Amino acid sequence: MEDQDRLLGELAAVVSERGLRPGDKMPPERELSGRLGVSRNTLRGLLKSLDARGVVIIKPGSGTYLRTSLAAVELPDRKSPRAVADQLKAAFLFLPPILCKALQTSSATQIDDLHACNIALSQAMCSGNPHEIWAEIVLFFRVIVRGTGNSFLAETVERIFSIDPAFVARFFQADREALDDIFAGHVSILQTLRERNHGRISVLTGQYLLSLCRALESGGFSVWDPVSDDKPAAGTYEE
Structure with a gap:
């Protein structure tokens, strides 16, 4: 920071x-x-x-x-475990409607760009480098929100995924099954954007976020407070 x-x-x-x-x-x-x-x-x-x-x-x-002054820019706290947990919990609230908006504005060029992102993500997963994997995950969602043309939504996505590299290296130690779930989520989200399937996008986004949380938990980081948090039930995002 x-x-x-x-x-x-x-x-x-x-x-x-x-x-x-x-x-x-x-x-x-x-x-x-x-x-x-x-x-x-x-x-x-x-x-x-x-x-x-x-x-x-x-x-x-x-x-x-x-575009504007740099003087008032404040970068988020990206290292604090509490801050990271708050970001991911907020993602369940904000990311599904953002992707719903992106679905309305997606273009053929954007779909091609997202396909290229998924290829790069697959290569990063083969390397096993958590920094590279996280960078490709973030890029995927940056490309999605860019198509909305809405700077506020773009900033929201940036804050959701703006996690310090040191934190990623420490906790994002996903096993093969967790990586497969994440990649499958990317493929499903891309296909849903391609089909403009409004009925599936929110459910898929929720399932995807749960897979990200599981990947972090495999490294020893708990997103959910067992006492005070309301973790989404297992069937919340079933189709």
Whole structure:
């Protein structure tokens, strides 16, 4: 969290020094990564997060453009177990209607992009690297929500899946069965978007989130408080 805050502060300093205003183009990635002292992949992760929250806009082939001030941006606490549990529990409330909206606006190009995401996810699962797996999971949902054209929904998805890499490495130790369930969820969600099947999308999203929770639990992290939480019953998302 401290590193993310530092990067955001240094990026804001660059914007201030250059006198950049909304609509202005940000410096090139090579220059920014050198100024911030990070790899270009790390910089891209930060910029994608800001893009999802409507702070900047990334235009492939053109560059990154400032949309609003960086001064008031606050990054979520991504390490706290309680914060992560709250994010995942909130996902059960917010992600199904977001995907319902995405279903109404999905395009053939977006479906192709999601298919490519699933191929990349399959490859990441073969590697067994939890960071790569999580990154591909997040990208899948970023592509879905991007099609809605709604920056608030994009920010909501970003906050749901914005979990610190150190936390992912510690707890996201999914076994083969858990990975198969997650991948099957991606395939089913993609097929439902392709068919524009309104009747199935909410149920599939709930089932998918339960599979993510099980994967984290296999690493020793409990999403649900056994005393105070109302964990979805086993049959809640049965079709």
